[in-house]
Amino acid sequence: MRIGMMVDSYKPYISGITNYVEINKQFLEKAGHDVFVFTFGDLDYKDDETNVIRSPGLPLADSGFYLSMRYSRQAKKILQTMDIVHVHHPFLSGRLALRYCRPAGIPIVFTNHSRYDLYAQAYLPMMPEEVTLGMLQAYMPPFCKAMDLVIAPSAGMGRVLRELKVENEIEIIPNGVDLASFQNASPTPREKYGYKSDDILIVYAGRIALEKNIPFLINAFTGIAGAVPNAKLLIIGGGVQQYEEEIRDYVAGKDGAKRIRMTGRIPYDELPAHLSMCDIFATASVTEVHPLSVIEAMGAGLPVMGIESVGVGDTVQDGVTGYLATNDAPSFTAKLTRLCLDSELRKRMGRAAREASKVYSIERATQRMLEQYERLLREPGRRKDKLYFRLREILQRSLR
Template sequence: MKILMLSDVYFPRVNGVSTSIRTFALALARMGHGVTLVAPEYEDRGPAVAVDDGDAFELIRLPSRTIFFDPEDRLIRRRSMRTALGRLAVRSWDVIHIHTPFRAHQLGVWLSQASGTPTVETYHTYFEEYVGHYVPWLPSAITRVVARRLSRRLCHDVDHLIVPSQQMVDVLERYGVGTPHTVLPTGIELDEFQGGDGARFRSRHDISASRPVLVTVSRLAVEKNIGFLIDVVRRLVSQFPDLLFVIAGEGPDAPRLKKLAADLVERGHVRFFGNLDRRHELLDAYRAGDAFVFASPTETQGLVLIEAMALGVPIVSTAVMGTAMVLDGARCAVVSEEDVEAFASHTAALLRDPARREALSAAGPQDAAAWSSETVMTRAQALYERLAYGERPWLAEAASHLNEASSRTRPAPRRAVADPARR
């Protein structure tokens, strides 16, 4: 199959969406499909976040500009969209897979309308919970209404949705989204999360082998709830005087978090490491931890939890939205409510019990096996084939919607979309 993927974000921008797209593209390419990814161009490609996939799939970069309220991200320029429309429209595609709701969405829907190619879009991000952090000058009630309305409109533009968790499906149904959907988490490249040397990381950064270490890997953003984990560490240091909390990642909330943790940083209990090389030092950082801690309430899936599982790092985490799906039935994790005292109590008990940590560590790779990209991509391939070669699923499902005694909004009919480069 010839698969066109479109996204407003990709490496070197480090986040879960970039990781998810790369996993999809690599797995599909290994299955013999032709994959083309269109993504923004970044002018600041740092070596710590560079990803070299060789000739695995075609990557087309479009000129872009920064966004004043979100300097990490890029917005594809309108002129480059016009050029891309011409280049892509003359090629033949079996399916168009859209990953983000901005210029990539516009481009994908326009191409679909022009060529009749079916579209699928992944709802990666719980925008209702995110948007207020980026436009804090607007009342939260307004941003939530806007996020819900925009989600409905965008979801009804496409033939099918991929939603990473049932919890996110429930949210979209509350919005009134009736577009046919498939629950399909991304999974991870298990081969890339083998090995790692915690002793090497500790030695490199002068961390004693006997020192208790907690690790988190995350984009440093308000919605990731890292401030909560810092409060947990503050509660724990009285019980573990030499405790160290390793924070790997970068993001717009870094200045606030460093200020919040300033006393702990000064006393040597918290260290910020920024983005680490995903093939080497990041694996070492995971493995250096006696436990991996996580408390984000807005994940649509929580890929870092699966990465920690694969590397055999015991987990202490809340279980909300996508993390609830990942941790359901997991034998390698301790689940806590989002309460500082309770989370600290669970973590302290684990730090005091080497035998339990060893048992959780041994279960991790077995739990992660269920999330291998190969397992997940078999389902993705079947979905693509249904869209490309079979009856459009939304046509068949529309009839069943008519017979449902439900007040949910039915999918709006797809409509012609103007060339977004001319808007």
Template sequence: MKIGIFTEAYTPIVSGVVTSTRLLLAELRRRGHDARLYTPRHPAKPIDEPGVSRFPSICFPVNSWIPITVPYSRRLLREIREAGFDVFHTQQPFIMGRLARYLARESNAPLVCTIHTQYEHYVHYVAPTAHRAAKAVARYLVRSFCNTCDVITTPAKGMEELLRSYGVTRPIYVIPNGIDLEPYRHADGAAVRTRLGVPNDAVMFSFVGRLAKEKNLPVVLHAVSLLKSEQPKIVLVLIGDGPERAALQQMAQTLGIAERVIFAGKVPHTETPAYHTAADAFVMPSVTEVNPYAVIEALAGGTPAVAADSFGMREILTHNQDALLVPPEPEAFAEAMRRLAKDENLRCFMSEAAREKAQQYSIQRCAERFLEIYAGAVGKR
């Protein structure tokens, strides 16, 4: 099958959407399909893998980490038209999505759109004020675009319900994000703990992701502050970077927990399996997640989670089996972290359950489901 994938964000940007898109492209090509990906150029000028082409882009001086596509390239438009794609698949409903829609209509091919994100929770990046109006615009843009597609997919049932509440009427299929499980079978967590200076007898809680407002990380810092006197062996490691890093570092100082919080910075995605296996537990206080890739990766590393009780978490995690799901409040997170820190047997039980759960999220299963969706959409043309 010939598949054109369009996305606003790709490497070297680090995000769950980028990772899931990259793995899907690789798996489709591994199976022999002619899958090609189109994305905007990045200022870092990364060396791309086969099958990736980039449109011109510009970067505005706003608080965003994603280049803005200039959706015109005579060479690439000619290449896309000559490719004769059977299906077009966009990862977002914005500029690249509209380009995919235009080209799909031109070639009478079906258009599949994956909604990964609750965009209304990210409007502060483009509209620092007037959040209410910006959220309404975000909902309108998603609804109006989705209703022009042949098929919508999303990684979570809760997101399907949210899209229906927006007024999306097109067919929606839930396909959880896929993960490459192989690197987790050989990851060396002990080496990571040594490199970070985390003692073997410490209870290491980790977070992997952007240090951004929507991640709600002050909840975890305050939770560590509540535990600092009674649980002296708790260490929090934040893996990643982002616009809130300086503020979080200052907060750790103010709360008197700077020696308990390690800001590990951004690490290559190929190294994250070792960071997950190094941790005793993973924390995710965000309530905006749809099907958080970092949580699935934590499961693959055998790392139980303390997570905010939201639809995105409930669809992946099971309370008291591979996770403790609690309200996104410092006191609730502190109690869950205390429980795990004090009970090694519970951590071991949950670790085994986490590894078993992760098997459900293999990239092979994910790709098979997308191929079924593609074939069904093509068959209806």
């Protein structure tokens, strides 16, 4: 099967979506399929994998995203040889899928990975919530109706799509994680960062971005610092340079700033060892759909401290694999303090988290996705339409 993954951004930009697409591509290829990634920009980037098809785009500052309303001629030709395409962003890639693949009779699958409603509130605070919600309610239902299959990575995201007036049948298929590397990692030596064996290491790993609510996490850590003198906060990841510098300045202005360390971006293959070095994974993000960073931490055997919300609330079982707080500082700080003070509780929750993470294995997720791809390709008339298009293209080329 020839499978096209359509994304608005890809490596070297790092996000949960790019990590998932890369890992999913690897496992689909191991299963004998030909997988192509179609994206924009970074034309000079040397990919460490095959079949990454890039089209020119206008860079949006240093966000890692590029703006373009078309694929290159070569990218379009390759795209139209796919048996199925899977869209991971609904706006640029989604519109191009409809433009290039619908006439070709190629089935289009869409996974909604992001809380676009909350992203709009974070990045466009001057725009009333009713306006952004209205825009999404105008765009998403007809877009999803044009898809052959709509997937939500969590039940909570499925409910959000319903709130946006999407009427399609929605399949719930979690994004998979290559858990083996997290379950079997040898911890990074604590001495590398000057930590002691009895320090309690709280870690956040992910993008440094406005929607991740990192100041909330820093404030919560500052709140526990007096009660837990050996607690340390490790923030792993990078983001847009300007915002990353703002967070560094924010940390520098806090009491106990020396107990907070920001590593910047690290290679993804070093993340499992870094997580295994730590005691607690903490996130204050409420914009997740299917938090891969949380699942990775659970695979490494860490209890999770999070906020009850779509995505995190679908993944973490409060009181079993970690704690979920309401979206207020006192609740979050109190539960995080309890985790820090009770080592047996951390160990028990960590074991439960590792076990619970197994349902998100990439092997399981890939198999479920393949079953959906194959179902779509078996639909009556699908192969006939695609064969007609290919024959028509051959005829058109012969007449040029």
